[in-house]
Amino acid sequence: MHTYYRNTLDTYTSMVARVVDCLYGLMAKDLGVNTQDMLNIFSGQLQSIRINYYPPCKQANKVLGLSPHSDGDALTVLLQANDVHGLQIRKNNKWFLIKPKAGALIINIGDMMEIMTNGRYKSIEHRAIINMEEERLSIAAFHSPRLDVVLRPFPELVNSDGREFYKAITNKEYLRKCFSGQLNGKNALESMKLRK
Ligand SMILES: O=C(O)CCC(=O)C(=O)O
Ligand SMILES: [Fe+2]
Numbered sequence: 001m002h003t004y005y006r007n008t009l010d011t012y013t014s015m016v017a018r019v020v021d022c023l024y025g026l027m028a029k030d031l032g033v034n035t036q037d038m039l040n041i042f043s044g045q046l047q048s049i050r051i052n053y054y055p056p057c058k059q060a061n062k063v064l065g066l067s068p069h070s071d072g073d074a075l076t077v078l079l080q081a082n083d084v085h086g087l088q089i090r091k092n093n094k095w096f097l098i099k100p101k102a103g104a105l106i107i108n109i110g111d112m113m114e115i116m117t118n119g120r121y122k123s124i125e126h127r128a129i130i131n132m133e134e135e136r137l138s139i140a141a142f143h144s145p146r147l148d149v150v151l152r153p154f155p156e157l158v159n160s161d162g163r164e165f166y167k168a169i170t171n172k173e174y175l176r177k178c179f180s181g182q183l184n185g186k187n188a189l190e191s192m193k194l195r196k
Helices: 004-032 035-042 111-116 155-161 171-180
Strands: 044-052 064-069 075-080 087-091 095-096 106-109 126-128 134-143
Touching: 004 035, 004 044, 004 075, 004 134, 111 171
Parallel strands: none
Antiparallel strands: 044 134, 064 126, 075 106, 075 134, 087 095, 087 126
């Protein structure tokens, strides 16, 4: 890998990990969860990067760049790396465009965070559409606990919600589930819900 590219990526990913660590602390406060418990879960966290390149397509309305999905991790930091739009999020069954903003990072809640917060924070379903004339680039940084960590709702939230809404699963098993299926909305997470 070219040294300049490697150094830039190294710097970017370590800065992003710091932003994410800061967010865990703020989320713990917001949720009323013990901050140290939250930080312990993410100590030695895993980070992976996906760089998405979407070439232009004359028949853009007939194709998708990335099928609808929620990210399987806990928190994703997404950078729309040029000013070509394409990211859409699903809310109330409608798709909304998220326009790139210079210098702004997008934080996506992933499925693991939905499980750990007992559904207080919902993972966001999103997709990428294609532009007819211009290429598009995005960089996604995914964050999750170590592979051996068991993902389950925080006890404080289970107590105040009256019950646990999601099954417990190790990070490793959950990632396997996500990678073995096709990208299909929030299907992987649906299978984790405990029904009455
Ligand atoms: O290209 C985008 O804006 C979305 C990328 C994405 O959702 C992903 O890599 O998981
Ligand atoms: Fe995604």
